[in-house]
Amino acid sequence: MYKVTVVGSGNWGSVAAKLIASNTIKRSSFHDEVRMWVFEETLPSGEKLTDVINKTNENVKYLPGVKLGKNVVADPDLENAVKDANMLVFVTPHQFMEGICKRLAGKIRADAEGISLIKGMEVKKEGPSMISTLISRQLGINCSVLMGANIANEIAMENFSEATVGYRQNREAAERWVQLFTTPYFIVTAVQDVEGVELCGTLKNVVAIAAGFVDGLEMGNNTKAAIMRLGLKEMIAFSKLLFPSVTDSTFFESCGVADLITTCMGGRNRKVAEAYAKYGGKRSFDELEANMLNGQKLQGVLTAKEVCEVLTHRGWLEMFPLFRTVHAISTGRLPPSAIVEFSNEKSRYSLLKAWGGRSSICC
């Protein structure tokens, strides 16, 4: 029997728990109960979030108005939450995963399998590490990924969407993850390209920041479509430079072009970047995130920084004008308008033209 714990309980973490719980209760190969680790906090009412989730069956802070399923049990004790599970679903903002892995090392079942729903990467002096690799290395477990065009609030409403599981070798484990997540309104496909799937989910957040700047500047749909196309080119080029095994077909799965589109149309990264541009860069991303997202976290700004560290270290910065410009704007070194027009002392030229002349980076 498989026992599932969800490590994380934000907006997507809560929806993931709901999806999973609707399946574990129906399928005999899974224990009914789904444990969900909650990073504990005290609500304005003075109550603990975990207590309220267990009392109301709702994550009133990160997914208000949606019942999770009676078989979801919130647990604020990380070690207790994972100790019996042999299927671990990781779904926290990526910046917290290293600390969580350190706390979990040596505390999980030897036969556990993991899956990461986390869109992001870690950069160390030894080089970049995908979050699934961090989990695998630190916990000594096999870790697949699940990414896709998955705005959590829409899936919570049970509107049709798709997702992609990326796996390394273990097809049987991948099939089990597909079974655990698939519902009539959430269709999951597995592909053997864990890095490709994870990089799609990670890099689209940087492009979404660029799309938000375009929206804030009120430049219209054609400009945004151009940014998405150029962003996709950089996503493909970066992924293949980092991992030559990444396959073209992955970019046509839900994790690729579909996630890029939905994030640039309706995601949180886009929304906050739009506000950043509207305020002319005078309010920081940290301030806007805190004011606009009620505790939810952006991934794109930090990912742009991490990607640029890799580009700088490897001498690739010139090849990725969109990624480096997003980083420069989001850290206040360029104005939002630089997303389409870049100035320096010597020259002033259209970034879009520069990209057009650089078709050699296209894969």
Ligand SMILES: NC(=O)c1ccc[n+]([C@@H]2O[C@H](COP(=O)([O-])OP(=O)(O)OC[C@H]3O[C@@H](n4cnc5c(N)ncnc54)[C@H](O)[C@@H]3O)[C@@H](O)[C@H]2O)c1
């Ligand atoms: N929300 C979506 O629509 C969506 C969809 C697909 C993928 N994702 C990805 O899923 C991952 C998790 O996002 P989310 O939307 O579930 O979270 P979220 O942004 O809604 O919530 C933030 C979460 O972080 C927790 N937290 C705050 N400080 C913490 C700390 N110090 N240590 C550990 N946890 C802490 C909060 O309690 C909360 O659960 C991200 O990588 C995101 O890109 C999100």
Ligand SMILES: O=P(O)(O)OC[C@H](O)CO
């Ligand atoms: O709201 P965002 O920008 O974090 O994007 C959410 C999901 O990743 C969309 O698939």
